[in-house]
Amino acid sequence: MTSKSNVAKKGGAVSLSGPTGSGKRMQHLRSGFTPLIFLGPAIILVLLFFFLPVILTVLISLTDLATSTFAGRWHFVGLGNFERMYISPYTIKIFTNTVTYVIFTLVFFSVGMALVISLLTTSINKTAGAIFRALWLLPRITPAVIYIIMVQYMLADAPSGILSQFVTTVLGGQAKNWLYSYPMVAVIVANGLIGTSFGMIIFTSAIESIPPEYIMAARVDGASAWQIIWRITIPLIRWPLLFVTAYQTLSLLASFEQILLLTNGGPGFYTTEVWALYAYHTALSNYLGNTEFGFGSALAAVLVVIGIVASVVYLRVFRFNEMVAEPKIEVL
């Protein structure tokens, strides 16, 4: 507590409470231990399950801790795990998968589809638009396990698969197990349909806050719908666009729950294994029975570092000072 803020508070208090008030009565307004009471539980949990794990991830990544070395037989291996990551022939495969997954999901769904849906739903009747958006939120609110069961059934081979049936009866094509034929596409679409809603909500509120006169004026000047979208709407929502891109890149990079459920990294040899899933498999559910916490943590540490750096950068880009403005009530 700086002395300056103390003075400011006391002075303000006296003037506000008028002639009947006194500095003493306002004593309890000083912060003192109060913030600790309010923040205490949050601080403890965040320390225990955020900060400690971040440090532990880094520490464990420097060891060869694994089920085979568990009972005190583990060693400090320095950067050995990272060296192994660098040499391993799998790394490039996992890396390529991750980049493919993140970029395609981002471009076609988190930003692309989200933009399409929000442009379409804001151009029609308000209620109808809201209904369509509510439907697009369904994949997100549906528990992941159920959602993935639906996707699996949708993509299954004949006679049960819905897509196969549609393709054979309506389009006259071949039935197949779509999940096995195009696993990465399936992973991207399944995750994309969930990811669309985030951008959709943010873009919609950004589009709705564009003054209607802009659009009106353009229309009077004879601009087509296409021109209005490219020349007016998109430039005006570039901040939300950038924000969604940045935020979703990070969350896609670390997400693996849906992939774990849908393909578990397969079929075959690491066809859909992304970085976060690889770390999880290595450290927590290895079929070979030897879970390698050290190497898994090293893999996770890469993501943790990317996560920290990216969030700090985002914080600077997205008007941080506005977000942490001083609280009003303390300036009595």
Added chain:
Amino acid sequence: MIQRLRSAIPYILLILLTTPILVGYVWLIISSLSVRTYGLRPEGLTLENWRFLVEPIRSRPSIWQVLLSTLAFAIPLGLLDVTISSAAGYALSRLRFPGRRMFLSFTIILHAFPSATLLIAIFFVLRAVKLYDSILGVVLVSVSLSLPLGIWLMKGFYDNVSWDIEMAALIDGCSRLRTWWSVVLPIIRPGLAALLIFSFLGGWGAYIIPYTFLVTTSIQPISVFLQSLTGDYTFVNYGVITAVGLFQLVPVLIFYLFTQRYLMNLYSGGMKGGG
């Protein structure tokens, strides 16, 4: 005529894009009531799939046991998340204290931070505090990981409350804690309810955290139970699987129907500053 057609284009596009999503839900309902399905075509209407309501599936825990475990996880998760977030959010919105800026920026960083990467290390933390394979452990982990969003949302709610009433209470000699509890909290009740439902539903559908940190089948929540059914190759009965899935999904849809507007804002992460 051309004008009419033109205004129909967005509807046609939206229907085309949205139908694939809806098909899955339609199938879920059809399948849970049929012996088998070919695409969306049911064969043999039956209620047999719902027998799991009265009789355990094979040697698994009964659905009511599973429901109890799920509630024992999701209810404390919702309550703790709301209580802790609303307390911390209040401090960040209304109190001035050293480190406030730092705390706020940490909240935002943690919100963007991909917490799924920490599961490996959390495994060790849980073992160290002897909470591995316990409901309390997964509750605490889940609460912690949802705190950044909760705190941020709550701060937003407080920021929108005028502080005249609060001021009056403080000047009348109420303590900060009492003012918060009996004056400010009632004002943001809708926000509290929204976060409670949001957080509860998160626990209700949670998979990866309970799956990773709970090994005793009798305390695993419904998502893990359902997934274990689909993974059991000696038992692949989509009728039963979809019936259990629907059993889990219906409460979510009912909540969603009534709180859609609120939840819509929460799912976007309440990113006021970002937009």
